[in-house]
Amino acid sequence: MIKIIYILLFTTAAVFLETALRTYGVILPLAAPLVFYCAVAFGPYYGAVTALLCGCGLDFLSGHTHPVTAVTLGFVVVFAMFWLHKVESESVSLHVVPGALLPLIAWLPAAFFVSGTSLDQILSHASDLVIACILSAFILPVVIVVLDALNKRLEIELYSNAKIRLRYFK
């Protein structure tokens, strides 16, 4: 129950902040790091639910006809599982790498689809995308540290224990 309320609360915050920034022309995926975190910490099913809620919120609030972002955030869940299973390092600072890739996975395909597969439109946002990648690279480790600190108090699963749980249950 706590996990569900936790996901709903942070989904609302992430969608609200990301949409507010988009309204001012700033592209900064905040839902993608949350989906990445939930997928690794709580499992792929929770990650998928978070992706669906965030994607539907982001797309329908912006007026898009189809929840394409929900699909691209699903790719983030797949990427998160890949990172969990294939990457040996547990260092939080190494999460700069997946953080930098999140805008390319979560925002770029959705933007390409909703803009009518217009490459010109995407190229016009190329500089925004570069900045989004740089910022997201730092946001993901911060999200992991902050949410893990909160999860410890709430006594729910931690991101930093995900690999240990994986080894234990293997």
Add this chain to the structure above:
Amino acid sequence: MPSFTLRKKQMTPGTVIFIICAVIFGLLLMLALYNTFRRAAARISGDYYFPYMKVIKKAETALADQALLSHSKITLAKAVERLQKENTELATKTALLMTLQEENMKLRELAGITQKGIFKPVFAETLVRDPATWSELFTIDKGSEHGINTGDLVVAPAEIPSTSRFTVAVVGRIKSVAKHTSVVCTVISNECNLSVSLPASQVSGVMEGTGLSAGLFPSVKFLPIKGKYRNGELVTTSAFSEYCPPGLYVGNLAAWSDGTVSVEKDHIFAESRLKPLINPDEVRFVAVYSRTRKR
């Protein structure tokens, strides 16, 4: 072994047809469920996030008001005087137009002509925009509880080029409505179609948005093939649609780079392109013409 041979023989053509029909039915059901889910999720998202997005707009307005207070009293007093003068002029014009409207309704009744729809403007502000669809879609902070319906016309004030006069010009149409919010598809969007007329040529056509990938010029289709159209010719909303008040400024015909204003399509109609009067990128405050009375 004999039972296995018997099972293989039971795949009759009827069974195959049944399986195919079941698969098609399943796909149609999934499509129907997806459409229902999409509409419900769109309404829920719009209403759920509305209070949070509105807080940002209120904070923005409060900051703008504080910035206004930084001006000198003389500047503010002059602005108030100018606005009072404009308000008095507009009120006088509105009173005259109301008289003409009532006269029009009485004459239509006497002549036995169907009454036109009455439109009530609902004023709104843009709430959410997405950089990927900045020129094509935006969300406003009014919805069905304010009387807005899908298909209603959205307008904003604009300056007529090479004059100092302001008019109201078409921005787009309402694409979908939730209780507190509505999504507007602009004239650029390929989801926006509008019945238009060219008063100078006395013809009508249909304006279709072409999407940002095709440029910022919507198409004006189904014009009479033998018409002579001029570059810069005025395009307004037509009286054929019950969703739109007629006579509102949409834009002007724009010639292509080779100077042609219209091209022949399928030997049936002529097609031209429109330069909208309003740039949808810069719109912030809009009015939605909601129908209070249908034909």
